[in-house]
Amino acid sequence: MTNWIDIGELNDIPRQGARVVKTALGCVAVFRTVEDQVFALEDRCPHKGGPLSEGIVHGSKVTCPLHNWVFEMNTGQAQGADEGSVPTYATRVEGGRILLDAQMLQNRSAA
């Protein structure tokens, strides 16, 4: 089951940039790529907890600002020699608005 929540306008996030959504269970980073795709990832690097929302976005990847691990945002998988993954959440863009799947966000509290 999904529960789409409108979190804001696509244009509130700069291209190749990110903003965070605050939740009681920590922040979710919402990224926008150069081609206007939107991804949502837990805002915590599995390496040492770096805030991924502050990273550099290139293609569908983001580079952690602390030690340059690179993550594929479609899967949350670390790239190259690094091992680890970040939880990802479903997003949709409709009529210029960004929708985030809140059900998945809630589910993680149970996990």
Place this chain on the structure above:
Amino acid sequence: MTQKIVVIGAGMASGRMLEHLFEAGADVDVTLFNAEPRGNYNRIMLSPVLSGEKTYEQIVTHDDDWYAANKVTSRFGERVVSIDRDRKVVIGENGEVPYDQLVIGTGSNPFIIPLPGKDLDGVIAYRDLEDTHRMMEVGSTPGSKAVVIGGGLLGLEAAAGLQMRGCDVTVVHIMGHLMERQLDEAAGYLLRKALVQRGIKVLCSTNSKEILGEDGKVRALLLDNGTELPCDLLVMAVGIRPNIAVGQAAGLDCGRAIKVDDQMRTSDPSIFAVGECVEHNGNLFGLVAPLYDQAKVLAATLMGQEAAFQPREVSTKLKVTGCDLFSAGDFADKDGREDIVFRDPARGVYKRLVLENNKLVGAVMYGDTADGNWFFGLIKDGSDVSEMRDTLIFGPAFQGGSSDPLSAVAALPADAEICGCNGVCKGKIVDAINAGANTVDAIRATTKASASCGTCTGLVEQVLAVTLGDDFVMPTAQPMCKCTDHTHEDVRRLIKSQALKSMPAVFQELAWKTKDGCHSCRPALNYYLLADWPLEYVDDPQSRFINERKHANIQKDGTFSVVPRMWGGMTTSDELRAIADVVDKFKVPTVHVTGGQRIDLLGVRGEDLPAVWSDLNKAGMVSGHAYSKGLRTVKTCVGRDHCRFGTQDSSGLGIQLEKALWGSWTPHKVKLAVSGCPRNCAEATCKDIGVICVDSGYEIGIAGAAGMDVKETEQFHKATSEEEVLEWVQAVMQLYRENAKYLDRIYKWVNKVGLDWVKEQVSDEATRKALVERFAISQTVYQKDPWAEHVEKEQARYTPIATLNLEAAE
């Protein structure tokens, strides 16, 4: 029994449907309403009519004879007002018509941005013949000016058509590149370049604010940034909305458009819809190819035959003569997708293929679109391309042979041009190789190939490899990163020599292998571009490391540190009090006196940054740039005013230096110090630039280091006045800014170019003055306190986009 069919709208979709019905000899009696005072014409060919390449007569699809022959009752120029479903009648402006089956084909309405002034005379959309005539009329008036809002397909076709009629045209586009829905940034860059070359002005990332008028007529478009663009005609081409008014009022099930099933049937079994006014499985349509499929399905349905509509891939071409572009499929990044990028800067060609699971799923090309349909076929058929992957991008001509990418070069004929700048063909290079030139440098020297812009270096290497076979060893200069084969030095040189002034320009002209670079090359390119073109290039925060993007130093726990400037290491009780107040107010956990003679507030929460800065700004303090590849600190000792050994005003000179240099971006951080005597309490002899005051003047040293390497500065110049120190220091800063590789400190750069060269440049008075002048120009743009700017304009960067209360959502 003859079916009474009423059709609302004589558009491209319903017209095609009627053709199918009549060709199949269906037993039907058709009444056709059209709001436009004419029958069916080929709407997509309005653009060639506008540009003068066709006449209206040539684009009429169905003329009076055709309607008469098929016994269609035409009610052109008559709008349908409503549908009475209970009585099964359609009510037109001039009366009712009963139906057995009803077809709605009302197309779309252009979207008009609700700007003030949108109703002025001279503000039009681009949809029908009336709009086209209006543009032709204005375009043909000598000296006329037009503004087109919208840089998509329609807007650009309108702009090109107007321009071909002699009109002075400006396109205003809100997004960062043209046709962003169909093109990626690289292709958008080439398209813009072509349009600009033919004289159309193109403003991207630009917002409109208001349409200004005079006596009820449009006069100008006012932009967000205050600029006024005078115009006699304003064309809005910003998108379309399905025209569903009649269907909606009749109570048909609608989403964003009228919902239909696979047979094109609406929620009322006797009513069908076709064209842009329909929504099928959540999808809307804006190009004719799928509409023709719908028309065929609907004709079959109306004749009681079985047929089902399936959406299919569409491809896009722009109908602007001379701008060859092609885009098809889906080229968004997804997991498991890979890009193959080919760029031929000399010919202005760009091609990008997107592969997923060994299949081609998307293609964008510009400049050379000859293979577009072949790629489109591969996308539609879902063919497995793994066998031809290595040569896929070269098109069908190179398939079937060996899969070695070099074979593409091997297959080139002797007269194929390799170096566009110097007109050197493959045969000439092969001759040079056979005559003994066995390196790229030797080929450069003997044939000039790759000696100018250098972008064909890769091709020359391939010709070498093909010709020499095993004897060829690829040169091993370190490329900038995986996105390019060019070294930092080459890229810097090419940015200058080719006047590349934007990121997409670099990516295209220097044949980048990725679409938007990576975390390693983008910060470097951003620096090179802003250093070389301070007035033209616009700094890109998204290509900066977080510290420089948020103007504070990120910590291991994601909080930030804040270091306000203390000019020359001097402070006052007021500044200290303001700092103490900030520490209390924002509960800053750690305060540290830095090695750079100032105070560091550590552990500030990202969200608090603007408020912290605002308070510090009020006390007169600005950013210390403790995070930047730019000027950091100028350490000083107290000097002549207090110290018994002091020879000159070392702290005063340090403050002057810091005030002249702050805010400038540099290849790596730059630290200075000024000591009042050779005892050197400010540690000036291990700084990037250090000044030691002596009785007879000032000893300037450069290229010191005290970080990972420790190295004493080298004697650079002996100055006799403070003005002279300022001039020489600014000149050497600018020389470093213009020439060094990104992330080389001054000592590393000097080590590469030689101290003698640096001295030679700066000693020459004309060169020195020119360097200082260029530094001053750059400072007019960059010497601004980023904290003040962000407090005022960039607050949003520091706040969450949303705060979710998950309990409430449950």
